[in-house]
Amino acid sequence: MVAHLAFRGPRSRTFLGVARLPHRARDVVRRPGGDPAIPLLPPRPRAAPRGARGEGHPLGHLPRPRDRSADGRPGCRPSPDPPPGDNGPVTSSDDPGSTALTGLRPRLPSPLQEVTDERFARRGIRLLLKRDDLIHPELVGNKWRKLAPNLAAAGGRTVLTFGGAHSNHLRATAAAGRLLGLRTVGVVRGQELADRPLNPSLARCVSDGMRLHFVDRATYRRKTEPETLAAVLRAADAETAYVVPEGGSNSPAVRGCRTLGAELAGRADVVAVACGTGGTLAGLAAGLGTGGRALGVPVLKGGFLADVTRALQDEAFGGPRGDWSLDDRFHFGGYARVPEELDAFAEDFEHRHGIPVERLYVAKLLYALVALAEEDAFPRGSTVAAVITGRPFP
Numbered sequence: 001m002v003a004h005l006a007f008r009g010p011r012s013r014t015f016l017g018v019a020r021l022p023h024r025a026r027d028v029v030r031r032p033g034g035d036p037a038i039p040l041l042p043p044r045p046r047a048a049p050r051g052a053r054g055e056g057h058p059l060g061h062l063p064r065p066r067d068r069s070a071d072g073r074p075g076c077r078p079s080p081d082p083p084p085g086d087n088g089p090v091t092s093s094d095d096p097g098s099t100a101l102t103g104l105r106p107r108l109p110s111p112l113q114e115v116t117d118e119r120f121a122r123r124g125i126r127l128l129l130k131r132d133d134l135i136h137p138e139l140v141g142n143k144w145r146k147l148a149p150n151l152a153a154a155g156g157r158t159v160l161t162f163g164g165a166h167s168n169h170l171r172a173t174a175a176a177g178r179l180l181g182l183r184t185v186g187v188v189r190g191q192e193l194a195d196r197p198l199n200p201s202l203a204r205c206v207s208d209g210m211r212l213h214f215v216d217r218a219t220y221r222r223k224t225e226p227e228t229l230a231a232v233l234r235a236a237d238a239e240t241a242y243v244v245p246e247g248g249s250n251s252p253a254v255r256g257c258r259t260l261g262a263e264l265a266g267r268a269d270v271v272a273v274a275c276g277t278g279g280t281l282a283g284l285a286a287g288l289g290t291g292g293r294a295l296g297v298p299v300l301k302g303g304f305l306a307d308v309t310r311a312l313q314d315e316a317f318g319g320p321r322g323d324w325s326l327d328d329r330f331h332f333g334g335y336a337r338v339p340e341e342l343d344a345f346a347e348d349f350e351h352r353h354g355i356p357v358e359r360l361y362v363a364k365l366l367y368a369l370v371a372l373a374e375e376d377a378f379p380r381g382s383t384v385a386a387v388i389t390g391r392p393f394p
């Protein structure tokens with residue numbers, strides 16, 4: 001009966017509420033304690049920003065996790081009276097297996113596909129593609145891994161989250177809402193967009209039932225400050241909503257990404273992933289444990305991601321986990337910048353291997369790996385896995 005309720009999926013909020021009861025009870029009890037004719041030229045190594053991690057050959061000196069005692073541990077404050085937007089303590093419901101999403105039949109573990117690419121093969125490197133893009137047709141890649149535990153934790157409440165006008169995360173959340181019968185609210189960066197026709201990405205969100213709430217960019221920047229968040233929730237008429245941060249990276253999400261690492265542990269020497277908020281990398285590295293090194297390729301400019309990833313691990317696991325580093329040279333000018341060179345690279349990769357290459361994240365990751373291979377950053381005989389975290393839209 002319990003399994004039936006939990007796995008059949010919520011056709012109604014009442015149904016979901018009943019299915020969650022055993023989890024709630026358990027939480028209460030536990031609370032105390034991813035060959036052209038003329039091969040593309042490899043990229044010129046870009047100058048690494050001064051002081052950034054990943055200078056030179058990042059794989060040559062992967063930074064080890066910091067001394068635990070030297071790190072601060074933000075966000076570990078128990079609060080008896082959570083402020084608006086505080087989703088409460090993380091509980092056993094972070095476990096994606098406990099969610100009705102399982103009824104959507106995700107393809108897990110996702111396929112691990114070996115491809116023959118002469119740019120790697122001539123250096124004696126095996127290239128594997130971790131096809132997270134095949135997990136689910138609508139909740140693609142890391143979206144599945146990050147959203148599943150959050151949707152479980154939401155317990156049928158309205159789910160409110162944040163994103164830009166082209167956010168993969170907003171679309172995935174909206175799709176999840178439709179598939180699971182959950183109400184969703186998307187807080188969109190840019191008040192000016194409210195008066196314009198919706199772009200295809202936001203139009204998809206709306207057709208999936210997401211209610212959009214546009215905020216000005218200054219407010220959006222401050223959205224994690226408690227008062228600003230409270231004001232946004234009030235203005236969006238969603239004060240009791242379960243709040244998922246921009247990009248979906250919170251502790252449940254980071255822990256959800258551990259399974260990605262666990263699926264790859266011992267299968268590759270280096271597992272590389274494109275990074276936005278760092279949540280996927282944080283969980284991947286933890287799941288890999290000693291079974292491989294994780295390499296993050298930030299798609300945003302700024303060199304801030306190491307600190308953010310560390311903080312995410314602190315919050316999710318209480319300290320650093322796994323062996324990870326970042327290479328900051330492949331953002332191509334910043335988020336959503338897709339110059340012709342990158343687009344041509346991605347198109348070429350698609351022709352070589354017959355897989356669709358998402359441009360904002362996955363293309364930068366694959367470009368980085370080809371560049372690193374050209375730099376002889378991977379020793380002969382090594383196996384490199386690239387996580388294909390998304391698919392092109394539309």
Ligand SMILES: Cc1ncc(COP(=O)(O)O)c(C=O)c1O
Pocket residue numbers: 034141142168169247249274275276277278279280281358361362389390391
């Ligand atoms: C396709 C794709 N790959 C990678 C990422 C980066 O994930 P994270 O924000 O966890 O670093 C994102 C953003 O969520 C994404 O949409």
